[in-house]
Amino acid sequence: LRNTEAAREAGARIVALVNVEASPLAQLADVVLPLGAGPERSVAATKSYLASLSALLQLTAVWRRADSGDGALADALPALPDAM
Incomplete structure (x- = not known):
């Protein structure tokens, strides 16, 4: 926090x-x-860490499409849950 x-x-x-x-x-x-990963039940912060990575990937995909018009990353997002 500092x-x-x-x-x-x-x-x-x-x-x-x-x-x-x-x-x-x-x-x-x-x-x-909000990540909405739910409570951690075993290894501390595993779900929230993966949810953070997923959220950052989604933000990057949106920014990339807006900046360069390249939608390849955004188009690949629906496969993310199965890949994880």
């Missing part, structure tokens, strides 16, 4: 990908993207 607080104080816009929307990180964020 890094997030330092970034905020330096003027950064904070975007948080969180599994628990009431988390301290979410409270600091300007934008909260």
